[in-house]
Amino acid sequence: MRRQLALLVPGVLLLLIGGARDSPGAAPAAATVRGRVEIRNPVASPEPRPGIGDLGVDPAYQPMDRRRAVVYLETAPQPAFEEGGEMRATMRQEHETFVPHVLAIRVGTVVDFPNADPFFHNVFSLSKTRPFDLGRYARGHSKAIRFDEPGIVRVFCDIHSHMSAFILVFAHRFFAVTDDQGRYRIDRVPPGTYTMTAWYEGVSQQSRTFTVLDEGGTVDVDFSLR
Amino acid sequence: MVSACACLLLAALARPVTAQSLPTGPITTAGGRLTIGGEASASVSPSDEYYFDYSDYNYNLLRQVRADAAAVLRLGDRLALLGDIRVEGPVGEGPWTLRPYALFARIRPWPRRAFDVQAGLIPPVFGAFSRRAYGPYNPLIGFPLAYQYLTSLRPDALPASADDLLRMRGRGWLTRYPVGSLTADHGVPLVDGLHYQTGVEVHAGNNDPIEVSAALTAGSLSAPRVSGAGSGAQVSGRFSYRPVPSLVLGLSGARGVFLSRSVTDVLGAAAQQASNDQRALGFDAEYSHGHWLVRTEGVLSSWRIPALAAPFIDGPLRAFGIDVEGRYRIRPGLYAALRVDHLGFSRVAGSAGELPWDAPVRRIEAGGGYSLQRNILLKVAYQYNRRDSSYTRTSGLVSAQLLFWF
Helix, strand or coil, X not given: CCCEXXXXXXXXXXXXXHHHHXXXXXXXXXXXXXXXXXXXXXXXXXCCCCCCCCCCCCCCCCCCXXXXXXXXXXXXXXXXXXXXXXXXXXXXXXXXXXXXXXXXXXXXXXXXXXXXXXXXXXXXXXXXXXXXXXXXXXXXXXXXXXXXXXXXXXXXXCCCCCCEEEEEEECCCCEEECCCCCEEEEEEECCXXXXXXXXXXXXXXXXXXXEECCCCEEEECCEEEC | CCCHHHHXXXXXXXXXXXXXCCCCCCXXXXXXXXXXXXXXXXXXXXXXXXXXXXXXXXXXXXXXXXXXXXXXXXXXXXXXXXXXXXXXXXCCCCCCEEEEEEEEEEECCCCCCCEEEEXXXXXXXXXXXXXXXXXXXXXXXXXXHHHXXXXXXXXXXXXXXXXXXXXXXXXXXXXXXCEECCCCECCCCCCCCCCCEEXXXXXECCCCCEEEEEEEEXXXXXCECCCCCCCCEEEEEEEEEEEECCEEEEEEEEEECCCCHHHHCCCCHHHHHCCCEEEEEEEEEEEEEECEEEEEEEEEEEEECCCCCCCCCCCCEEEEEEEEEEEEEEECCEEEEEEEEEEEEXXXXXXXXXXXXXXXXXXXXXXXXXXXXXXXXXXXEEEEEEECCCCCEEEEEEEEEEEEEC
């Protein structure tokens, strides 16, 4: 299925919103945006290719729960882009899967790829956002990649074709990966009107618009993905 | 304060990202019990006028179109059925064929143990290359000589004397002998890596330092048979040792009946009791680290056939093939590869003197691959072949292959 996903579309609207907040006076309260993403048709965990030429047992592969979506603001207040600091994340190779299967990070984050399996993996990506090839390395070893551009990075293993993962790179901090119940929570969202998108496995996405009032509080935004 | 500059910067950074439009993995259905994978490839090259790359299919492996669908149906923890159907044919030369390539049951008596039994039309246990002959597992387009090059021996026809055999040196793609089938046909490679065999195989180990396989099948390494009726049995085995994740060492052995019943039936009783088998020993090694992958594989094969007329074929006919292959991943999606290959033969005394019973061959293949998408690979290679016959033949072939798999 061909889908296009713009991870970050700068908000002209936010210029106006942000401009209003720049006036002297009491700082407006930030809100918590939370909700639930319902995934009606979860993507099945890919099975290994039929090992016709194999001499024996199936690989020690453990399918993963793939009902994890990523929720993010299409537009964000400017200060969100200035928040920085050393950011580090981890995507393990374990039981012939990538853990986590979906990783959401900010631009500038360094992701470690430790191998926890007793055999080689070869992590690579051909994505335009950040192509890389870490080569083969054994258990107990790790290599790292820094992601400096926003976008989607599809990650694979050259040795085990059923291994795949997503890394979503954002230029701001207003994103979250849903938990095993499909819930998410994004804190400290300044007042304003936003478009929020829920993304799932590159096969489904949905956007909703909501407003955070000056008094802050909690805003509920739910999604239902086909 | 909101910075318009920041927004403009984001506008530059933000761009649509397109998800992959072709499947990247196998199709799973029937509640996860049925998994179907596929592979399609098209290879092109100039005409191979000296028949270096002709296979036992009687067509050029560098000029073929092939598609296959493989499936595994899991029937509980202990039983799975596996099958592979293939359509293949030469580019612009003759008919295409559709046939079942593999069809067997995989039984795991103890689901928690890395031990299973495979029965039916099963993969060969000998060696390493036959399990990675196709697709992305072969970094080049051609095959190692031991698995592909056609020697002058045939299971359905027999040279009566050493002169008959030496007359066919370097003509494995089309040989003719006076005993058995009188029709000119192609010979056999040391190991037929393109056909599966009917039989039973047991295997122990799964990503363990030591793995062991043994099989009882029909035919021999160079002439496997789908039907066991009327043909002899082959015993083969493989032992692999992985002392560290980066290194795999393998030893293989096989012994099976070589000549078909159509030949032995026309021989006298004494000749029928004479030796008739193929024995083979193989070693293989694979070392990988970082962006490097190096493999080597050697096969020593000997055929014992009845000696019918003078000058007699004394002793077994031996052949030794060895190749060394390397691959280096230059950057994401791009690699370079090289294989150096040699195939030699033991000597036989004929009326005109002693010669290798078939013409030795050397091959160097260099090339690379570029991933247009994760599962769409374009390979390009140059292959140089040299055959040391009474009239030395050399050929240089440029080939390309487009491969899609899921």
